[in-house]
Amino acid sequence: MNIVVCIKQVPGTTQVRINPETGTLIRDGVEAVVNPFDEYAIEEAIRIKERVGGTVKIVTMGPPQAESVLRSAIALGADEGYLISDRAFAGSDTWATSYTLSGAIRTLGKIDLIICGKQAIDGDTAQVGPGVAEMLGLPFVAWVRKIEEINDSKIKVERMMEEGYDVVEMPLPGLITVVKEINTPRMASLKGKMRAKSAKINVLNATSIVVDPSRIGLKGSPTQVLRSFVPERKTGGEKISGEVPVLVEKIVSTVIDLGVIK
Amino acid sequence: MGIKVDIEKCIGCKLCVRSCAQNAIEVVNGKAFIDTSKCNLCAACVEACKKYQAITITKEARTDAIDLSEFSNVAVFIEQHDGKVAGVSYEMLGEGRKLADQLGEKLIAVLLGNEMQQAAEELIKYGADKVYYVDDANLTTFKDDTYAHLITQFVNNEKPSIFLAGATAIGRSFIPKIAATVWGGLVADCTKLEVDPEKKLLLGTRPAFGGNLMATIICPHHRPQMATVRHKVMKAAVKDEHRTGELVVHKVAPGTINERTTIVDIVKTVESTINITEADIIVSGGRGMGKPENFALIRELAEVLGAAVGASRAAVDSGWIPYAHQVGQTGKTVCPKLYIACGISGSVQHMAGMQSSDFIIAINKDPNADIFQIANLGIVGDVMEVLPELTKAFRAKSGK
Known part of the structure; x- marks a missing residue:
């Protein structure tokens, strides 16, 4: 089974800081990590490989230093890392990112399954997974919380919905996006880390993948950020302590004043 | 952008037909014909036709600029x-x-x-x-x-x-x-x-x-x-x-849609009928609830208020309630009219999922809990003592 996992390098969650004056992100000194949802994708790919055999190729798009997330994935057991990096890709929105990733995946030979995390924790869009599937003409299932069955020709998964889950079957090749519930990612072994250190990272640029130059980067991106700003923080209101009946009465009167109960 | 076959160069060898994963190519009258509605421009055929170079993909700028x-x-x-x-x-x-x-x-x-x-x-x-x-x-x-x-x-x-x-x-x-x-x-x-x-x-x-x-x-x-x-x-x-x-x-015209996925089953796992992303009121419990049995206090209050039940990651990871109820960055983002956070200290990730609620009431015994920084009403008290009384009080009001 040839599996491709698309991952993204993101700032470590708790360390996100924003310059209150400019409203921009302070990225200096912020450690870059594998997007947490992508860790579940990597883990699931490795588990499938361990069960049925095959290879796991990791693809990421980003600046040269995004190479580090590919090495993290190789340390966990992935076979190959592909860094899609070119100044021409700068300014890509989710459309251009999906397009570029799909153009890169086309150069990787026969593929049975593509796995993505459900979304990246910086942009929170969840649009690149389905975008890549559509551009590659592959069937797609989002929000996968469990793979029930998989063989060379099809996959049966559980898809998280608002009120439960759907059991969905799809032919392969296909693409799934996974949620946190699917597994608990392993830690890298010492041996894995050693292997990752010396692994060769394949670098792909705008000319080595199958793309139309007018559809990449800023030019290929339908959306533009008009402005970014820091939302007004809630400051916290009244805080009271005291005897239980007093607290209860305060809550009851507040809730009734809100007019939310029928 | 497009794909073309040079019929002068094409010898009808069908190498391209075999290379095409989309089944987009046929040889008609001895020449390759590409169905562009199926073709996804993967260029596998260009590679297959290296010897004759009859297939080209052009990548010119978008000429179909939309009006x-x-x-x-x-x-x-x-x-x-x-x-x-x-x-x-x-x-x-x-x-x-x-x-x-x-x-x-x-x-x-x-x-x-x-x-x-x-x-x-x-x-x-x-x-x-x-x-x-x-x-x-x-x-x-x-x-x-x-x-x-x-x-x-x-x-x-x-x-x-x-x-x-x-x-x-x-x-x-x-x-x-x-x-x-x-x-x-x-x-x-x-x-x-x-x-x-x-x-x-x-x-x-x-x-x-x-x-x-x-x-x-x-x-x-x-x-x-x-x-x-x-x-x-x-x-x-x-x-x-x-x-x-x-x-x-x-x-729908018959035969025009190629549905590749099949729904085998639809399973509901949420405990109540109220969907947390659509609820007006959410009562949510966290680590401060202590043990699974105590989570019943959250469910009882939710029931009397006609609210949905939410949970922090800590409560879900402890197995007290299914993941479908998790609020936060790795769970669901909610913005009800009223969010009651019970025994939730307020991690950055949890607050990311609920801070846009119209009104937030937090009940926590730690007066320094971060959740109080965003709560409109902060109740410093023990959830185990406050919740049963609160449920009783609302029940009395509603006559349920």
């Missing part, structure tokens, strides 16, 4: 489950109506369903000028390829300038596929929409970085301007019995 004036009107996708219109769709109608009025354009509601003619007509009373209803026996439940195909067809036929859908599990899984196909601009999970009536632009504002940064996004040169919109943020449309409009019913 923005061809696109007008605001369209909203109406989501339905088992023949019942989802709550978020009324919010889309309310917001869509507002934007259409500001632009001086029409509001079109798009509904895919089966035997829903009456519900389709009702959409007019909720603000639609036109209802585009596709009726088919295969449309009782959500199907990935079918939905993407039919909505893409709608977009190509009706050419809406703006297209809105709820940021639901369904909306967020198939709308990006339409944007991918039509090269439209799609803004995810908006919490605010505005229009610039002069430029006919949609301004979608959305949270990123778990709510730590807001971004306003536009789509100046592509159409439609698409957005998925978060539940409970926009005001639902109010029914007006006197409104009139046009209902157009479409049928």
Whole structure:
């Protein structure tokens, strides 16, 4: 089974800081990590490989230093890392990112399954997974919380919905996006880390993948950020302590004043 | 952008036919013929034809620059489950109506369903000028390829300038596929929409970085301007019995849709019938509840308030309640009118999922808990003592 996992390098969650004056992100000194949802994708790919055999190729798009997330994935057991990096890709929105990733995946030979995390924790869009599937003409299932069955020709998964889950079957090749519930990612072994250190990272640029130059980067991106700003923080209101009946009465009167109960 | 066969060079060897994963190539009268509707420009055939170099893919700049004036009107996708219109769709109608009025354009509601003619007509009373209803026996439940195909067809036929859908599990899984196909601009999970009536632009504002940064996004040169919109943020449309409009019913031509996914089963796991992303009130419990049995206190209060039950990651990871109830960055993002956080200390990740609630009440015995920084009302007290009394008090009020 040839599996491709698309991952993204993101700032470590708790360390996100924003310059209150400019409203921009302070990225200096912020450690870059594998997007947490992508860790579940990597883990699931490795588990499938361990069960049925095959290879796991990791693809990421980003600046040269995004190479580090590919090495993290190789340390966990992935076979190959592909860094899609070119100044021409700068300014890509989710459309251009999906397009570029799909153009890169086309150069990787026969593929049975593509796995993505459900979304990246910086942009929170969840649009690149389905975008890549559509551009590659592959069937797609989002929000996968469990793979029930998989063989060379099809996959049966559980898809998280608002009120439960759907059991969905799809032919392969296909693409799934996974949620946190699917597994608990392993830690890298010492041996894995050693292997990752010396692994060769394949670098792909705008000319080595199958793309139309007018559809990449800023030019290929339908959306533009008009402005970014820091939302007004809630400051916290009244805080009271005291005897239980007093607290209860305060809550009851507040809730009734809100007019939310029928 | 396109793919071409040079018939002078082609010898009809069929190497390209074998290389094509899309089954897009046939040899007709001794020459390769590429069905461009199937071809995804993967270039496998170009590689296969290296010897004769008869196939070329051109990558010139977009020459089919779209005429923005061809696109007008605001369209909203109406989501339905088992023949019942989802709550978020009324919010889309309310917001869509507002934007259409500001632009001086029409509001079109798009509904895919089966035997829903009456519900389709009702959409007019909720603000639609036109209802585009596709009726088919295969449309009782959500199907990935079918939905993407039919909505893409709608977009190509009706050419809406703006297209809105709820940021639901369904909306967020198939709308990006339409944007991918039509090269439209799609803004995810908006919490605010505005229009610039002069430029006919949609301004979608959305949270990123778990709510730590807001971004306003536009789509100046592509159409439609698409957005998925978060539940409970926009005001639902109010029914007006006197409104009139046009209902157009479409049928699906047999054999035109290639649905590749199969729904084998649909399983409900939420404990109550109230969906946390659509609830007006959420009572949520965290690590401070101590043990699984104590979580019953959360459920009891929720029941008497008619609220949904939420949970922090700590409570879910401890196995006290299924993941479907988790609120936060790795769970669901909610914005009810009232959020009652019980024994939740307020991690950055949890607050990212609930800080846009209209009103937050936090009950925690630690006076320094971070949750108090965003709570409109902070109750410093032991949940184990406060909750049973609180439930009793509300029960007395409601007479339940």
